[in-house]
Amino acid sequence: MMKMTNLPISCASIDSQPRRFLSNQLFLWLWVFFNAVLAAFGGGTLAFGPLELDLPLVLLFGIGFGILGGGLWVWALRFPARTRALGALTLAFILDLGLLSLFQMRAAGQILVNNNNRAANFEQLCQVIQAHYPYFDEKNINWDETCRRYQPLVQAAQTDSEYHALVADLLAELGDGHTGFVQPYPGEGRLYFGAGLSLDDGIVIDQIGNTARAAGVLHGAQILAVNGLPVEQALQALPAALKVGVNDRQSRERAAFHILSTSEDFLELTYQNPDGQTATVLLRRPQNPPAPANTKNANAESLITAETLPQGWGLIRIPTFSPRDGHDLTAEFDRALEAVRAAPGLILDLRGNGGGDSRLAEQMAGRFFAERFCYGEDRFRQRLPLRGWSLRFAYCVQPRGETVTVPLVLLMDGRNMSSAEQFIAIFRESRRAVTIGRTSGGSSGNPLTFPLTGGGLIRFSTGAFYTRSGLLVEGHGIQPEIHVPYTVADFQQNCDPDLQAAQAELNRLTALPTSRK
DSSP states (O other): OOOOOOOOOOHHHHHHHHHHHHHHHHHHHHHHHHHHHHHHHHHHHHHHTTTOOOHHHHHHHHHHHHHHHHHHHHHHTTSHHHHHHHHHHHHHHHHHHHHHHHHHHHHTTSSSOOOSSHHHHHHHHHHHHHHHOSOHHHHTOOHHHHHHHHHHHHHHOOSHHHHHHHHHHHHHTTOOTTSEEEESOTTTTOEESEEEEEETTEEEEEEEOHHHHHTTOOTTOEEEEETTEEHHHHHHHSOGGGSOOSSHHHHHHHHHHHTTEESSSEEEEEEEOTTSOEEEEEEEOOSSOOOOOOHHHHHHSOSSEEEEOTTSOEEEEOOOBSOBTTBOHHHHHHHHHHHTTTOSSEEEEOTTOOOBOHHHHHHHHGGGOSSOEEEEEEEESSOOGGGTTOSEEEEEEOOOSSOOOSOEEEEEOTTOOTHHHHHHHHHHHHTOSEEEESOOOOOOOOOEEEEOTTSOEEEEOOEEEEETTOOBOTTTOOOOSEEOOOOHHHHHTTOOHHHHHHHHHHHHHHHSSSOOO
């Protein structure tokens, strides 16, 4: 009789081969699907980004690349050599996509700028602005013709300083507060005896230096003449770079700030003090410049402040949205809000705020919203990798912290620009606050920078900001719901008509059966 040997075979070992086969097949199909999705994404990115195609073609590219990619991997997985070749092809595609993106960045003047030769640098500058500047049509500017006028002057320039002066004049023709020199700063090297403020009926001294104060000039004095020129002519006589504005109102605001500055060692000022005294003084450069300010102590003080007015309303002053060393502006705003939390209504004083970082503005505004609110968008002429190749960028406020629901008034004026105007737009579009004061500056741009020969650096607008309701802010500004005139007499008598109007409005709002919230 044959002897049978017991073999260690189980039901599990019988099924192991088919299961392993199914597992491998599932992995391969998942791998094919993954690469098909990756190819679709790559094709869509190629069409949307570097090729700048419309959405239907982007979808077509994505679907086509997905099918092609998946099919190629099904074909390649049968042989290892094909897999390696397809992997190399994928890598080459990614590198080509990156190369095309670099070409876009160069076309925007962000990399590989020729700043060794002034003529070549100027030509590239003109090309970059021609491609990206968003307001040519609105301002009726023929940029090619403008550049051609300056080209022979640039070629004749003997020094980098002469070249920079020509570029400054060129950019000033755009009349754009976000287009101009970053380095050197337009006011660099000038002597400032103070700063002026443009009001409805004149220019007053808003900031006064020690030299002017020692000469008898008082804060609030009305400027009548500078260096023998009546004040309006003196404003016009300033260098173009110091009075760049999108409209006469903004140009006047900027010129007023610089009117007490000079490139000489002296300045003749004719003024009228608040007490009615009129005088002419010759202000000279001080022989012993004052010691540098103690920045440590300055940083210890909050830029954003709060107080409770005699009527009980809370007042918060927000002078800037620009990040500063030693200052957490969002935290300062929260502390200010906490300081007046018992007030039945709040006044946000934004006057004089020239903008800064829109993210800070949105963080502060987030305390007044219980839900996400989109208030506007930037529109671009060209797609760029640094913006995800998008032609539009939406701005939205996200709720942050405990929502403040009391009635709200926002004070504004012509010095509000850029991110400050976005802050105004948040409350104007949402109707969360009543806006009081004067029309904002009308300046937005989302600028990029461009390096010049000789170490110069300029910036230029690339994005046109539109509010939720479709208002183009550039050149128009945002109008307050309640317009309040502000005169020289108001300023000199320390009378604040904006604040008076704000308190009257809060009285009205809190008297209504349902307050505006």
